[in-house]
């Protein structure tokens with residue numbers, strides 16, 4: 001009996017199996033349709049939000065910069081092939097050794113105004129130490145076809161504000177064939193291997209540098225920024241400062257000094273067309 005009962009129950013269950021399966025499939029189907037509807041709804045919402053944000057950004061951009069393309073400082077490498085320099089490096093062990101053996105405070109420049117250089121060291125040293133890596137106060141834009149790209153203010157910048165430190169590669173200037181377009185004079189020092197010889201060093205920001213390499217030239221009277229030497233940790237730094245109020249959207253300019261244009265004329269026999277440097 002017991003075995004019969006068991007067999008009857010088993011039969012009953014077997015006869016119900018297709019209905020059970022159908023019911024299960026039905027439930028799964030309903031669940032899937034519900035899920036697909038939900039996903040579709042949320043995708044539509046995300047798309048709506050995205051297109052609103054995009055159109056808002058585009059509208060603001062168009063209003064503020066009609067017909068102009070501007071680049072964030074994060075695009076230094078992808079657009080301009082400039083590797084971002086968070087600090088200055090030496091091009092060779094020779095330069096590094098020379099700088100390690102010099103004493104900034106004994107240099108002619110420092111001795112000309114000891115008090116002022118001490119002040120700069122105290123005031124700007126901590127900023128140099130902290131660095132300017134995530135500075136969003138600027139963007140890069142074509143200034144003009146003749147001058148090339150320039151650096152522009154993303155925000156209003158007050159007078160006497162630190163813009164940044166000009167970093168790049170410390171290079172041995174060898175007269176006649178050094179391209180000085182993106183170079184600042186760093187100093188002239190006795191060669192430790194031959195004290196009778198002097199070594200002229202510059203900071204070159206051409207391929208390894210910061211957005212400061214985009215600051216174009218104007219004569220001192222018209223330039224809204226200036227550069228100054230700051231001694232810190234027994235090294236020289238070139239720090240850019242604003243000379244006057246720089247309203248949002250305006251270009252930053254600095255005077256390169258007369259030597260720059262003389263040196264440029266000696267090493268270049270072509271007109272300034274720096275925008276060509278970024279063409280493919």
Ligand SMILES: C[S@@+](CC[C@H](N)C(=O)[O-])C[C@H]1O[C@@H](n2cnc3c(N)ncnc32)[C@H](O)[C@@H]1O
Nearest residue numbers: 147148149181182213214215216217272273274
């Ligand atoms: C430090 S770079 C400035 C960034 C450069 N405009 C660029 O697009 O890479 C210096 C070069 O910019 C150009 N430049 C800067 N100021 C200029 C000016 N006032 N007149 C003509 N060319 C200028 C010259 O080609 C110069 O050698």
